[in-house]
Amino acid sequence: MHEQNPTPNPIDLVSTWLTDADDHPLHGGVTLATVGPDGRPSARIVLLRGHDERGFVFYTNYRSRKAEELQTNPQAAMVLWWRDLKQQVRIEGRVNKVSREESEVYFASRPRGHQLGAWVSKQSRVIPDRAVLNDGLTETRRRFENRDIPCPPHWGGYRLSPDMIEFWEEGEHRLHDRLRYRRQDGEWRIERLAP
Numbered sequence: 001m002h003e004q005n006p007t008p009n010p011i012d013l014v015s016t017w018l019t020d021a022d023d024h025p026l027h028g029g030v031t032l033a034t035v036g037p038d039g040r041p042s043a044r045i046v047l048l049r050g051h052d053e054r055g056f057v058f059y060t061n062y063r064s065r066k067a068e069e070l071q072t073n074p075q076a077a078m079v080l081w082w083r084d085l086k087q088q089v090r091i092e093g094r095v096n097k098v099s100r101e102e103s104e105v106y107f108a109s110r111p112r113g114h115q116l117g118a119w120v121s122k123q124s125r126v127i128p129d130r131a132v133l134n135d136g137l138t139e140t141r142r143r144f145e146n147r148d149i150p151c152p153p154h155w156g157g158y159r160l161s162p163d164m165i166e167f168w169e170e171g172e173h174r175l176h177d178r179l180r181y182r183r184q185d186g187e188w189r190i191e192r193l194a195p
């Protein structure tokens with residue numbers, strides 16, 4: 001990783017890192033940080049379900065805490081970490097919902113159990129006990145018996161469109177490599193940062 005001869009497009013570089021890391025997956029997810037209306041940040045793990053020129057996609061409940069935060073402040077940050085490769089990618093930018101069609105196609109590809117769960121769980125709400133979930137599952141199973149389960153209106157994807165991507169690689173003596181790409185006027189500008 002060198003600023004003299006860098007990959008011009010950081011999204012291609014993320015793809016390379018994701019592909020190179022086939023044997024070293026992202027340990028199940030990426031960290032997603034959002035900000036509440038009071039300026040307080042919150043973070044959680046989500047699964048990265050796709051990425052291309054437009055950005056990085058994850059799926060969730062559109063009434064969850066993260067979704068409420070994104071509604072008032074559509075800026076978010078994502079962190080990808082490969083423990084074994086000693087690499088990190090930080091991504092920042094604006095978040096938009098993916099198209100309804102995209103969510104429906106992805107939802108249809110999910111195992112039936114996951115589809116049921118998306119209907120049952122009022123994600124991020126306080127519930128009195130686990131029985132609420134079990135009862136909800138029984139009822140939802142009955143409701144969709146012998147037919148396809150549609151994508152719930154309150155469930156779908158978001159796409160984080162990056163305007164900043166930073167690559168970090170462990171170096172000797174704690175002198176790590178950090179290359180930051182910032183999108184300005186449609187161009188990616190590259191800078192090296194001190195570790």
Ligand SMILES: Cc1cc2nc3c(=O)[nH]c(=O)nc-3n(C[C@H](O)[C@H](O)[C@H](O)COP(=O)(O)O)c2cc1C
Binds near residue numbers: 061
């Ligand atoms: C490995 C892992 C993967 C997860 N993937 C997702 C996901 O793709 N979408 C999601 O909504 N929550 C996912 N979660 C749960 C979230 O971390 C979080 O608990 C949930 O989205 C509610 O967050 P919120 O209340 O801040 O909205 C995952 C958790 C773990 C540990």
